Structures are given as structure tokens and as C-alpha cells.
Amino acid sequence: MSHEFEFRLDNAAKIFAAQHSKRRTTMFRLSADLDAPINLKRLTTAYEHMLVRCPYYRVQLRRGLFWYYIEPCKTKAHVEAESRYPCMYIPFKRRGMLPFRVLAYKNRVIFEVAHLITDGTGALNFLNGIILEYLRLSGHIIDSQEQVLDCEKPLDPDEFEESFTKQYEKGIPSPSRVDRSYQIKGKGFHAPKFNIIEGIMDSAALKKEAMRYDVTIGEFLTALLIDTCQNEMYEHSLLKRPIRISIPINLRKIFPSKTMRNFALTVEPGIDPRLGHFSFEDVIRKVQQFMKMELDHRFIKRQIARNVGSEKNPFVRILPLWLKDPILKRFYEVFGSITFTMSFSNLGRVELPEGMHPFVKSYQFIPPPHRKKVSATSIAYDGKTSVLFGSTIDNRSVEQRFFSRLRKMGIHVTIRTNGSE
Amino acid sequence: MPYCPRCGVEIEDRLTSCPLCDTYIPQEVRDLDNIQRDYPEDVVKPKPMYRELTKKEKRFLITGLIAFIGLFPIAISIGLDLLQHRAITWSFFVTVPMIGSMLISWFFYRFGKRPLISVTVCLLILFIINLLIEMRTETYLGFLSGSMNFFLLIFLIIEILLFYIVKRRPNVLQLLGAIFLDTALICMGLNWFISSNLTWSLIILVCNTGITVYLSYMNRTKKRGLNIIGFLFFDIAVFLWCLELVISGKMNWSIVTTLIFIPISLLFYVLHITLFNDTDWKKALHL
Known part of the structure; x- marks a missing residue:
């Protein structure tokens, strides 16, 4: 790996790593419906290209003595079939497990990711990047217009900075604690029902x-x-x-x-x-x-x-x-x-480059x-x-x-x- | 798309009721925009030759079959016995095991997927058959004596193993470990019943515990390499140490073997950590 990126988890990820369980998977899903059925081979190639473009996502979680840390891994990209329930558990504390998965169903591309490595905006950028690369591999010439991640553009070191620590200022008073709030009543489901x-x-x-x-x-x-x-x-x-x-x-x-x-x-x-x-x-x-x-x-x-x-x-x-x-x-x-x-x-609102617009029909966020x-x-x-x-x-x-x-x-x-x- | 009359929202065609309020939406309403579709008549399956039996009918049929297969030899043997001796003599030894077999078969059919029930009942029936035969032959010595002791011991050990298997769903290594430990317990029980003290069974206990600990380590360790060999030497050292204590009650030669095996074990561990471990210690120990 040419880039030596931060191995420490970001501030939010430290909480998500601790919470991770079969019931609280910390996984969320972003999916996009395209205008035509998905070609699995092409999607796998696009996914692989994106993993090369974003090495900060191709990581595995490791247990240190005091904190978890992330480490690059060589796990290959493979597209999975749609699951019965969304946001299902990934045992990403095991070696070689990527903390996300890409799934395909009919004309839908699905990206499920653990909150450990990114938030909604990061995940949307990554999904759009996969779709852009997929459309390019399908023969369409599309300019990214700096709106989505582009596999042809080099990696920017700012993409994997720990922005929480950068914005941290010592001595600022903490916000006041809030008390218990109303909880919606109902019988809980057993995992993975969602x-x-x-x-x-x-x-x-x-x-x-x-x-x-x-x-x-x-x-x-x-x-x-x-x-x-x-x-x-x-x-x-x-x-x-x-x-x-x-x-x-x-x-x-x-x-x-x-x-x-x-x-x-x-x-x-x-x-x-x-x-x-x-x-x-x-x-x-x-x-x-x-x-x-x-x-x-x-x-x-x-x-x-x-x-x-x-x-x-x-x-x-x-x-x-x-x-x-x-x-x-x-x-x-x-x-x-x-x-x-x-x-x-x-x-x-999801903003896409003009060239991508006719091929993407809708988005879903779980x-x-x-x-x-x-x-x-x-x-x-x-x-x-x-x-x-x-x-x-x-x-x-x-x-x-x-x-x-x-x-x-x-x-x-x-x-x-x-x-x- | 059909509308839910209660919520007023549009719902998918495939749904039979509103996902929000569970209001049933009749087929006619759902089909309103699908009327022009052709129904694929050739997809309709032909009527089967025999009607499929209901669960209750199947249960009745199998129970009847078990009863017939069991009662038929019982009736013949009792009939012949009565003809010959005008009393139940040898046919008792046919009847009791046959009734037991019928009950065991039925329980395995009914609770086969729940081994905790089926195996327990099977063992209890075998226990009752044994008891009845002993009473008939006048060899019964009491509830906790004679063959009853051995039977109860084996019953208890099998139940423990079964409970472990059913509740924990162990993998092969865990199962092997449990079997070794179970065998040691059976040997200890037998030894106790035969000679009222623990002698040879302690050696078996030490051997089997050593194997179980080793299997358990293999199962628990995430990264298997030279550490497995290292642990083997450590395990052997501890095993020899315990063995000498059990045999002679003191430690002589086992100190020598410990002094040989422990450094070998440590060497393998050091090799495992330094040569074959890709852990970046700087990262793993970061504060």
C-alpha cells in the first residue's frame, strides 16, 4: 500500500466498535435503482476499482491492548445476493472481514456499511463512485464533475483525516446532559428481523x-x-x-x-x-x-x-x-x-453529475x-x-x-x- | 396500485393487507388494474393421485404400525407359552423388551428432533426393563446396588453429555473433549463401585483431562501455528507432573521432564510470535 494512513479509529467509530452485536449491527444501507438489470461481473470490477481508489475502506478491525485499530487487508471484492432482512450482522471483528458489503438485486445496487468506517455522506459518495465506475465499464462516457468519487482521480490524503480531533479545542465546556425521553412502546423483535x-x-x-x-x-x-x-x-x-x-x-x-x-x-x-x-x-x-x-x-x-x-x-x-x-x-x-x-x-437531495442522471432511477436509505x-x-x-x-x-x-x-x-x-x- | 381505504396510502400490488394498519384489501381491489393480464392456465398443477395425509393422520398411521409390529410377536409368544405351560413363563422375557422397544420407537418418532427427551426416555425405559427382568429372575439386590449402580452412573453421564450437546451445540473439537472427559467420569464411577476407592481411574482422568485441555486450546486459539506445538509440550509437562503425583504422591522425575519440556514450549511460542505473527505491536499497543 503506497499510502500510510491513520490506523486509529475516529472518535465516533470507537463507540460503534464497542456497540457492535447481532442485535445492534451498526450497519446501515444505501441503495440505488438503476435503469437496467445489474451485470454482476461488471459490478464486481467496479467495486474492486473503488476499493483500490479508497484504501481507507479496505480495512479490517483489530483488537489492540487499549483500543481497536484498523489495518489494511487484502480481502477480495465480491458482490453478494440480496438478504432477507437489511443491515444484517457482519462479524467484522474477525480477521479479513471487511466492515461493509455490496449486494445486488435485479436493477438495484446496495451498499451496506458499518458506521465504524464512515457516515451516511461517506457511504453515499462511495456508492455513487461504484455506480459511476459501473456505468463507465458499461461503455458510457461520464464526467464526475467533482460531485462523486472518481476512480480515475488520485487519492486525496484529506479523505482519511480524523476531522473530530482536528476540530477539537481543549477547555470548551461540555453540553448539559439530557434526561430520559419517551420510548415508543412495543414488543421487540429477535435479530435479524428488521x-x-x-x-x-x-x-x-x-x-x-x-x-x-x-x-x-x-x-x-x-x-x-x-x-x-x-x-x-x-x-x-x-x-x-x-x-x-x-x-x-x-x-x-x-x-x-x-x-x-x-x-x-x-x-x-x-x-x-x-x-x-x-x-x-x-x-x-x-x-x-x-x-x-x-x-x-x-x-x-x-x-x-x-x-x-x-x-x-x-x-x-x-x-x-x-x-x-x-x-x-x-x-x-x-x-x-x-x-x-x-x-x-x-x-x-442527492446531487449527481448530468451524465449519471438518466441511469439512476431512485435511492433508498435504511x-x-x-x-x-x-x-x-x-x-x-x-x-x-x-x-x-x-x-x-x-x-x-x-x-x-x-x-x-x-x-x-x-x-x-x-x-x-x-x-x- | 391499490389504495388502503383506512390510511389512504398506495400499497404494492403483491400485498394482501396494508403494511401500516393491517386492513385487508380484497383481491378484486388489488386486481383492478391487472384485469387485462392473462392467467397462465398451463401452470395449474394436475390433481395428485393420492391425497396428502394430514399431520394427525400420519401420526395415527405410524403409531398403528409400531403397535402392530410390536404386538404381533407378543401375542404369538404369549399364546405359545400359555399353550405349553398354562402360565406366562419365558414369554415374559419377550413381552417386556418388546413393549419397551415399541415405546422407544414411538418416542424416537415423536421426539426424534429433541434428543434430550427421546434419549432420556429411552434410557428410562431400558432402566425399567432391566429392573423388571431382575425382579422376575430374583437377582434384584436393591435400588443402589448391583447392576443398578452402573446403570444409574451411565445414565447420569450420558445425560450430562447430551445436555451439553443440545444446549451448547459444540463443534468437533469441543465434542471430542467432552467425550474424553465423560469417559474419565465413567471410569471413576466404575472404579468407585468396584473397589470403593479411586486408583487406576485417576490415571485415566489425568490422561483424558490433558487431551481435553489440549483440544479446548486448539478450539479457542484464533491463529493456529507453532503455538499449537508449544502448547502440546506444555500440556505434556503438566500431564507428567500430575501423573507422577497421582502414582507416587511426590515429584521426582517429572521435575526433569518439566525442565525439558517447558523451555521447548516457550521456544515454539516465541517463534510463533516473532516469526509468524503479522501483528504490528506499535499499533496494537497504542494508547
Whole structure:
């Protein structure tokens, strides 16, 4: 390998490596539907070319004495067949296991990746890179226009920088801790069962509805999710608790970074129904104000300071990995996952070079399965917005209320699911 | 695409109910936009010659078959015995094992996939057959004496092994280790029943434990190389040390063998770590 890249895991990856289990796989999926059935041989070649272009992804996880670390590996690229459930477990703590997989089904290219090595933006770049290379191998001449990863362009060292540490400033106070939030009730599924319900709607109709309240589509959908959870809580729970939606923020838009590794943090807008009932208009204003305040680079640096600061703590560093691993896992279960009601990852609109546009029909984004939780994602492409719910509980009332509300607003929704009935 | 009348959303054609609210969507509604499609008549399968039996009918049939195959020789032997002696004499020794075999066959048919039940019941039936025959021949000496001791011992050991297999689903190496350990336990039990103390069985225990530990190491180690040979020497050293303790109660020659084998073992481990290990220690020990 010509490039000597960072072997340390990034700050977010350290938590994901500890959490990794059959139930909480930390895998998420991005897929794109092309205009024609996939040629497996060509796709495998494109995948192989991308692995050469992005050596920072062709890695295996190794156990050190104090921390996990990543190491280049020579595992060959092979495209797998579609699985029964998405985001299934990869035992990537074993030697030679890549922490991601590429799958194909009819005319769909699927990229499933562990949060360990990248976030949604990095994964989308990689998937688009594979598609670009696949289309080029199919005989199309397409210019990447600097919008997607190009196999013909050389590797940029900035792509594998650890941006969290770069933005870390010592001495910044940590954000205040939040207490327990409302959890959606329901019986948990056994792994790997993961129910997917996807609603596809017209982006223009959604934007028109969001513009009525003078907010962005992301803020509108977040407010709708909060309001849906509020209605759910009033109907099913006697005990009122704050409702918070965990939203990952792409920090590349706030800080200058070209990294293809993790560089996202979450903010948690929400309401506290213990103070009284919030109308939908109130919820929208709360979300809008919260996002305006929290997406300030000074506020984000508080979170970076907390996360990187705890990693740099000498007591944490000196703890052997076999002790650190279960502690981190338990710590997240007790203090992390209960602070939000559900998560909502909004990848926004996918921008592609003009040459690629006619060949890509749609995108789908599936969140990683959380233990007994509902997670939502959103991705928009070619005038259509996909809002997808991934759930590990048998209660589908949040999804039902959410899509029915959209339908009542006059937005046509088409539902797709991975369930058989 | 059909609409769900309750949620108002469009759903996929293949679904029979709304994935959000489970409202059933009738076939006619789902077929509204598919009316023009031709139905592939040639795909319809021809009617089978025989009706497939239901689960209940199959169970009834097999139970009847087992009962017929078992009861037929029982009836003949009892009939002949009664004709000859006007009493049940030798036919008892046919009837009891035959009834036992029938029950074992039925249990294996019914619970074959659950060995913890089928094997346990099989062993219990064998135990009852043995008990009845001993009572009939007046060789029964009591519940915890004579052949009953051996039977209970073997029953217990097999059950432990079976429980381990069913609950842990071991691989070949683990299974071999468990069998070796189980054999040692059987030998210890036999030794105890025969001579009321543990003598030769302790040697078997030491041998088998050594093998089990070695197999367990082979199973647990992720990267097999010269470390396997290194552990073999270490295992032999410990085995000889224990063996001498068991035989003579003190340590003489085993100290010499330990002093020979342990450095050899260490040498293999050092070779394994330095020559054949690709671990980058700088990375592995980073803080």
C-alpha cells in the first residue's frame, strides 16, 4: 500500500466498535435503482476499482491492548445476493472481514456499511463512485464533475483525516446532559428481523407544505415525527416524558473537511409534553428555533470537546480494551439510547453529475437497527422523497400516523415494505 | 396500485393487507388494474393421485404400525407359552423388551428432533426393563446396588453429555473433549463401585483431562501455528507432573521432564510470535 494512513479509529467509530452485536449491527444501507438489470461481473470490477481508489475502506478491525485499530487487508471484492432482512450482522471483528458489503438485486445496487468506517455522506459518495465506475465499464462516457468519487482521480490524503480531533479545542465546556425521553412502546423483535416501511412522495408537494410553515423539508418532517410521537404518547402512555428526535448532522457543511470517515454528530430537537400539549405549529417553531441555535459551529464544538475529551482522558486510555468494551457498550445503553425517542437521518437531495442522471432511477436509505426502537431516514432524488422507517418493534402506529397525516395534508404517499403481507 | 381505504396510502400490488394498519384489501381491489393480464392456465398443477395425509393422520398411521409390529410377536409368544405351560413363563422375557422397544420407537418418532427427551426416555425405559427382568429372575439386590449402580452412573453421564450437546451445540473439537472427559467420569464411577476407592481411574482422568485441555486450546486459539506445538509440550509437562503425583504422591522425575519440556514450549511460542505473527505491536499497543 503506497499510502500510510491513520490506523486509529475516529472518535465516533470507537463507540460503534464497542456497540457492535447481532442485535445492534451498526450497519446501515444505501441503495440505488438503476435503469437496467445489474451485470454482476461488471459490478464486481467496479467495486474492486473503488476499493483500490479508497484504501481507507479496505480495512479490517483489530483488537489492540487499549483500543481497536484498523489495518489494511487484502480481502477480495465480491458482490453478494440480496438478504432477507437489511443491515444484517457482519462479524467484522474477525480477521479479513471487511466492515461493509455490496449486494445486488435485479436493477438495484446496495451498499451496506458499518458506521465504524464512515457516515451516511461517506457511504453515499462511495456508492455513487461504484455506480459511476459501473456505468463507465458499461461503455458510457461520464464526467464526475467533482460531485462523486472518481476512480480515475488520485487519492486525496484529506479523505482519511480524523476531522473530530482536528476540530477539537481543549477547555470548551461540555453540553448539559439530557434526561430520559419517551420510548415508543412495543414488543421487540429477535435479530435479524428488521421491519422496513418506506413512503415515497412527491418532493414538490412536500416542499409546498413545508413552505406553508416557512421551514425546510427536514424541519417539517422532524416536527411531524415529534407531533406523531406526542399523539402516540397521549394515547398509549400514562407517564409523560420529553420527546426528542436524534438527528445526525453532516459536519462537513459546518467545518471544512473532505473526510470520507465519520464526521457527523447528533442534535436532539424535541418538546416536553409535561409542560402541556403542543400544537403542530408550536412543534414546528420549536424545531426551527432549536436547529438555528444548535447548528452553530460554536455549539457543535461543545459536543466535539465532550466526545474527544473523554477519549483523551488518561483513565479511559489506560483501561484495557476487554474492560473498556463492555463499559462503553453499557454506557451507551444507559445514557445514550434512552435520551432520544427515535432517530431521523436526513441525507437530503442527492446531487449527481448530468451524465449519471438518466441511469439512476431512485435511492433508498435504511438506518441501522436499534434495540427496541423505530428509526427514520429521508433521501430525495429526481423529484421524489423517500421517508423510510426501520423498526425492531411490532408496533407500527407511528408509521401509520405519520403517513396518514401526510395523506391528510394532500400529499400522495406510496408505501413499500419488506414484509410479506 | 391499490389504495388502503383506512390510511389512504398506495400499497404494492403483491400485498394482501396494508403494511401500516393491517386492513385487508380484497383481491378484486388489488386486481383492478391487472384485469387485462392473462392467467397462465398451463401452470395449474394436475390433481395428485393420492391425497396428502394430514399431520394427525400420519401420526395415527405410524403409531398403528409400531403397535402392530410390536404386538404381533407378543401375542404369538404369549399364546405359545400359555399353550405349553398354562402360565406366562419365558414369554415374559419377550413381552417386556418388546413393549419397551415399541415405546422407544414411538418416542424416537415423536421426539426424534429433541434428543434430550427421546434419549432420556429411552434410557428410562431400558432402566425399567432391566429392573423388571431382575425382579422376575430374583437377582434384584436393591435400588443402589448391583447392576443398578452402573446403570444409574451411565445414565447420569450420558445425560450430562447430551445436555451439553443440545444446549451448547459444540463443534468437533469441543465434542471430542467432552467425550474424553465423560469417559474419565465413567471410569471413576466404575472404579468407585468396584473397589470403593479411586486408583487406576485417576490415571485415566489425568490422561483424558490433558487431551481435553489440549483440544479446548486448539478450539479457542484464533491463529493456529507453532503455538499449537508449544502448547502440546506444555500440556505434556503438566500431564507428567500430575501423573507422577497421582502414582507416587511426590515429584521426582517429572521435575526433569518439566525442565525439558517447558523451555521447548516457550521456544515454539516465541517463534510463533516473532516469526509468524503479522501483528504490528506499535499499533496494537497504542494508547
